[in-house]
Amino acid sequence: MLGKQRRIALMAEGSFTLLDAKTALGVIRYRPEEVVAVIDSSRAGRTSEDCVGAGGDIPVVAGLEAAAALGADTLLLGIAPQGGTLPGSWRNVVAEALRRGWDILSGLHVFLADDPELASLAARHNCSILDVRRPPAARPIAARRAANLDAVVVLTVGSDCNVGKMTTALELHAELQGRGARSAFVATGQTGIFVADQGAAVDAITADFVAGVVERMVLDAARDADIVLVEGQGALHHPAYSGVALSLMHGACPEALVLCHQAGRTHMKLADAGPAPRIRALSEIIRDNERAASWVRVAPVLGLSINTMMLDDLEARRTLENVSQLTGLPSMDPVRYGAEAVATELMRRVDERKRRASNE
Amino acid sequence: MLGKQRRIALMAEGSFTLLDAKTALGVIRYRPEEVVAVIDSSRAGRTSEDCVGAGGDIPVVAGLEAAAALGADTLLLGIAPQGGTLPGSWRNVVAEALRRGWDILSGLHVFLADDPELASLAARHNCSILDVRRPPAARPIAARRAANLDAVVVLTVGSDCNVGKMTTALELHAELQGRGARSAFVATGQTGIFVADQGAAVDAITADFVAGVVERMVLDAARDADIVLVEGQGALHHPAYSGVALSLMHGACPEALVLCHQAGRTHMKLADAGPAPRIRALSEIIRDNERAASWVRVAPVLGLSINTMMLDDLEARRTLENVSQLTGLPSMDPVRYGAEAVATELMRRVDERKRRASNE
Secondary structure, eight states: OTTSOOOEEEEOTTOOSTTTOHHHHHHHHHOGGGEEEEEOGGGTTSBHHHHHSOSTTOBEESSHHHHHHTTOOEEEEOOOOTTOOOOHHHHHHHHHHHHTTOEEEEOOSSOGGGOHHHHHHHHHTTOOEEETTSOOSOOOOOOSGGGGOSSEEEEEEESSSSSSHHHHHHHHHHHHHHTTOOEEEEOOSHHHHHHHSOOOOGGGSBGGGHHHHHHHHHHHHHTTOSEEEEOOOSOTTOTTTHHHHHHHHHHHOOSEEEEEEETTOOBOOOSSSSOOOBOOOHHHHHHHHHHHHHTTSOOOEEEEEEEOTTSOHHHHHHHHHHHHHHHSSOEEOHHHHOSHHHHHHHHHHHHHHHHHHHHO | OTTSOOOEEEEOTTOOSTTTOHHHHHHHHHOGGGEEEEEOGGGTTSBHHHHHSOSTTOBEESSHHHHHHTTOOEEEEOOOOTTOOOOHHHHHHHHHHHHTTOEEEEOOSSOGGGOHHHHHHHHHTTOOEEETTOOOSOOOOOOSGGGGOSSEEEEEEESSSSSSHHHHHHHHHHHHHHTTOOEEEEOOSHHHHHHHSOOOOGGGSBGGGHHHHHHHHHHHHHTTOSEEEEOOOSOTTOTTTHHHHHHHHHHHOOSEEEEEEETTOOBOOOSSSSOOOBOOOHHHHHHHHHHHHHTTSOOOEEEEEEEOTTSOHHHHHHHHHHHHHHHSSOEEOHHHHOSHHHHHHHHHHHHHHHHHHHHO
16 A cells, blocks of 8 residues: 555544544544545535544545545545444445455454455455554564663653543654654554554554564664654553553653643543543642653653643633643643643753763 | 363473473472373483472473373473464474374464464364463453452462462462362463463453453452452563553452562563563562552552572571561462461451441
8 A cells, every 4th residue: 555645535434523533533633635535424514624623624425435426545444443343334335445446444453354255355356455453473572672762752641541642642743843853653553553654553462562562663763763752552540451551651661751631531431331430630640650650761741731622712721721730740732732842841851862972 | 172181291391490381380280180291301200399399200201202101192382482482393292292192282372273284283183272372252341340349359469470470379269268268260371271271361362352351250250259369460560561460450450469579589580681670679569569459449468479489498487577577468488388378368358248248
């Protein structure tokens, strides 16, 4: 698929909203030039901007036929259902896209390329199925190798899943590149991979090798960068995904953290009903993340990234002020107001390191 | 293989020592009646007791031929190399065992049953290959479901890998059953599975589902038990395996922990050269494990299990005393002196819970 200009139809049937279409929104926000349509029959006729506040005039259409008329040649499965299986009704859509000769980009836990029917359809119509969650073949074991890099390694951590860890890393990356810094982004989830065209979906890796795979990606990224921004996954306090978060942290060996949180969210999202655990005070989450990082390498939280999308402008600015007062740290909503607060501190660290190196 | 009386030859070529033969030692200690020989040509002619201090007269032999003469009908791969691949020279041994009609029990990360040559040999000679590390087909997502069980759920945690977490859980299990308690053991690693004939090797599970698989095993075990002893894996402070340890902790939702440590070990074992991280003070490890557990459910460390195998009796008793004084907690070496200290506290918790239930 590399080198080919993709014209993507984003599949988000029945779920093209800010809350449900995390992957679709990420692709729309960071690869807008490749998206020709979003498929969601329940919202057909509207625009992307209208549904998720991003993507401008990208049209929402009812199905493949309408997307084809707009020139789509790739179907991207823009959902991340828990458990990761393919909703029954979507299977037919994938098959139909392959019959039209479209390529498939999938972030599902279930690998579409391993499905005999879909694979043979792809072969017959000369198109490809890329399962971005397929783990790398290598099985590396981490050994704190990323702890001694010259580059400043930064990890985004969260108060819960789906609070803006990838977005924060990407916005910092853009801000730093805008300032001329040599910055690199390490994608660790399906959406990040769609955006960066590389990376590994760490939650799909065999548990023993998660930290090792992250370590390798950070070492690779540090070759050409002064700042490596690692996309966090899960949350230390989340009952289902805490282990992934800790593996990632200890594989990446960051020297600094950015804590991401969604304003107004009070409880964590669990797999099903039952009492969802309360999100703790930010000061407690900061302390716990710093403590866990220190088991391998000391890493302070440099600042907070607060997703204020559910608030109006006045509320949002007040919230950021409150968070800064409560924690004594800079806070930002990078999507809304930019990522200066933390970017400046990262630039300072790079400069300091260069000064120290030239003095030696 | 179920229902069949196994006559096991334990493969430990070149590594049948206390330090290297972790799996072999576990099987010898807890399933001695099934082991007819250990294969290690460099120690042929000696006894198991002589090599690893357990297993009595079980003979160490040079190869399959000698094991066959003792009636072996099953080859168990008793190594757990980091990375989990099959050492080249062992492949021939596995093939040869299959040609003799032996079953294979393997705990390697690489699944022998997926090897076309070995699989076809197994089919031709009507024998089976059981890869105990093969993850379960289910992909459950944890949701703190084990936090509200009537049973007392206990997790063994460690200062490092390979310090006695499985052994401590099994010794507690035996002690509790000896006292008439309804105790269950949840195996989470290859050796534990060989011993218990069930369980799941959590480090081989896709990262997203580790906590969920553990949660299910704990819920299952609690159906017929008042005490569920969960075998820990890895260590929160280990750069490579911390995530597995935390997933396990948050899936199991224990109400109490037992911290395992090997007396005299000062540094953690890493995958390769480079400076191995120092093992922290036990009081710090206790605090960090209690803190991490509390993110999902409060769980105090009830006591310490100290592996004193490298010490003589006097040193061992002194060490246990010192550890108790330093931490203010009971300490034990369950293999050497029994598991009373912690078992008594667990019985007390069960009694208290029953009293409370009958008062309601």
